[in-house]
Amino acid sequence: MTAPRLELRLDAIGRNARTLVRDLGARGLTVTGVTKAAVGLPVIARTLSAAGIATLGESRVDGVEALRAAGVDGPLAMIRSPQRSQVDRVVAHAQISFLSEVAVAEALSSAARRRGRRHDVVVMVELGDLREGVPADQLIAVTRAVTRLPGVRLQGLGTNLACRSGVIPDARKMRELSDLVGLVEVACDRALPVVSGGNSANLDWALSDAPVGRITELRLGEALLLGRETLHRRALPGLDTEAFTVVAEVIESRHKPSVPWGDTAQTAFGPATAAIDQGTVAQTIVALGEQDVDPWGLTPPIGCTVVGASSDHLVLTGPTTFPIGTELRFAPNYSALLRAMTSPTIPTVEVATPVPVGRG
Ligand SMILES: *Cc1c(COP(=O)(O)O)cnc(C)c1O
Secondary structure (H helix, E strand, O other): OOOEEEEEOHHHHHHHHHHHHHHOOOOOOOOEEHHHOOOHHHHHHHHHHHHHOOOEOOOOHHHHHHHOOOHHHOOOOOOOOOOOHHHHHHHHOEEEEEEEEEHHHHHHHHHHHHHHEEEEEEEEOOOOOOOOEEEEHHHHHHHHHHHOOOEEEEEEEEEEEOOOOOOOOHHHHHHHHHHHHHHHHHHOOOOOOEEEOOOOHHHHHHHHHHHHOOOOEEEEEEHHHEEEOOOOOEEEEOOOOEEEEEEEEEEEEEEOOOOOOOOOOEEOOOOOOOOOOOEEEEEEEEOOOOOOHHHHEEEEEOOOEEEEEEEOOEEEEEOOOOOOOOOOEEEOOHHHHHHHHOOOOOOOEEOOOOOOOOOO
């Protein structure tokens, strides 16, 4: 098989999806399957749909269009606010958009009217993570403005925590969101059927026995793909963390000093990190680099450590040298996965062979 490559086990993703749909379903929550890390890779979308996930979420309109072009026909959500310049493409292919600016809702409304449609809208609320969202004190004004637009239909509220500042989506934050739903329902004189509580960082809360309140759904990406919650990156019980493996080939493997010699300045990617003198080490280079993955997001084979990376060389130290041509296997974190899936230099290859569980 070609190397480097990103091996993908759809069976693991399918099982993760069925498990989360079942466990969250028991709590009264549905799952929006976030496919953005895969920029709409249709096999992942189909796997999630087959596992019982009705709505898929993308953050880029290109991803939405890629899913449609591949024949994926279920409801699609734009979970990042549409760009005003792209609203025509959004209403053509997605059913629902998450947004935080009235100007975007206005543009969506006009675009939907031109097509003789109505586009569903979820207004994001700022609850302290300081990424997207309307501050609570402006929420009623914003939602009222949205309800006056003829081409859009206010379906509910959402929030996103943890991603930017690490703020925990705990029971208190979720209660705050539920309370705001009640206020907006009264102010706008309508029921809000969708309350989107967050992402994979919400799973500790969602799988606890805290009341779900008005929350109806979570938007999950990483938990489905990598089997982890994202506050502490703990593996979730019953989920498979090995759906993806990065495979790369050894192109040099020699004993070398652990400390460089000569005067030093910047490296290919900025300041050099100070090397720790460990005497002579077994140093291995695989044909993989910053252009393919986030090298610092890879867990190398047991006993090996990633010590450096440039665009196209990944340097490891380990207990021994490896024969030239050996394929080494790495577990990607979300950052490494994201770059691997979006880089044209590393193909995604479906594999069926289960590998032993328990790695990482
Ligand atoms: C990326 C994203 C998600 C999915 O996050 P995960 O941590 O991968 O579950 C959910 N909601 C929004 C708004 C996002 O941008």
